[in-house]
Amino acid sequence: MRYWLMKSEPDAFSIDDLERVGTEPWNGVRNYQARNFMRDGMQPGDGVLFYHSNCKEPGVVGLAEVASEAYPDSTQFDPQSDYFDPKARPEQPRWMLVDVRFGRKLARTITLAELREEPKLEGFLLLQRGSRLSVLPVTRAQWKAILALEHRR
DNA sequence: GCCAACGTTGGC
DNA sequence: GCCAACGTTGGC
Numbered sequence: 001m002r003y004w005l006m007k008s009e010p011d012a013f014s015i016d017d018l019e020r021v022g023t024e025p026w027n028g029v030r031n032y033q034a035r036n037f038m039r040d041g042m043q044p045g046d047g048v049l050f051y052h053s054n055c056k057e058p059g060v061v062g063l064a065e066v067a068s069e070a071y072p073d074s075t076q077f078d079p080q081s082d083y084f085d086p087k088a089r090p091e092q093p094r095w096m097l098v099d100v101r102f103g104r105k106l107a108r109t110i111t112l113a114e115l116r117e118e119p120k121l122e123g124f125l126l127l128q129r130g131s132r133l134s135v136l137p138v139t140r141a142q143w144k145a146i147l148a149l150e151h152r153r
Numbered sequence: 154g155c156c157a158a159c160g161t162t163g164g165c
Numbered sequence: 166g167c168c169a170a171c172g173t174t175g176g177c
């Protein structure tokens with residue numbers, strides 16, 4: 001079992017939205033590195049840290065799990081979609097996604113600022129300068145270190 | 154709203 | 166294949 005962090009802007013899709021729908025196709029990822037993590041790295045049952053980005057208090061807000069193998073993101077073929085990709089062809093899809101299933105909300109937001117202060121998280125991809133990946137791997141040690149912060153304060 | 158950092162595009 | 170221009174991400 002592996003661990004991941006997935007970012008979402010709460011204005012667009014929050015942890016509450018995921019709780020409401022239960023399971024959501026993680027569409028709209030248009031970065032090759034992020035796609036490759038979903039396509040080549042993820043397995044059903046993997047752990048996901050749900051992260052709110054581009055908001056007042058960025059940070060980890062909940063837990064989820066990978067709920068499917070990777071499959072083509074249908075929005076790439078839909079001209080009405082914001083995520084439409086005119087170069088994508090159904091016989092050779094360019095963008096893949098996985099389904100993500102709600103796990104639980106954290107007791108509180110573990111903020112980005114806190115993560116930066118945690119020595120055990122040195123080297124964490126999320127915290128590296130200029131890192132903008134919206135889907136990224138988390139080591140088991142990092143996962144544990146992050147969750148250990150939940151009830152510490 | 155600003156802007157640093159990064160990815161992508163397209164001319165040459 | 167280089168690289169300038171442009172677009173996007175996302176913290177602050």
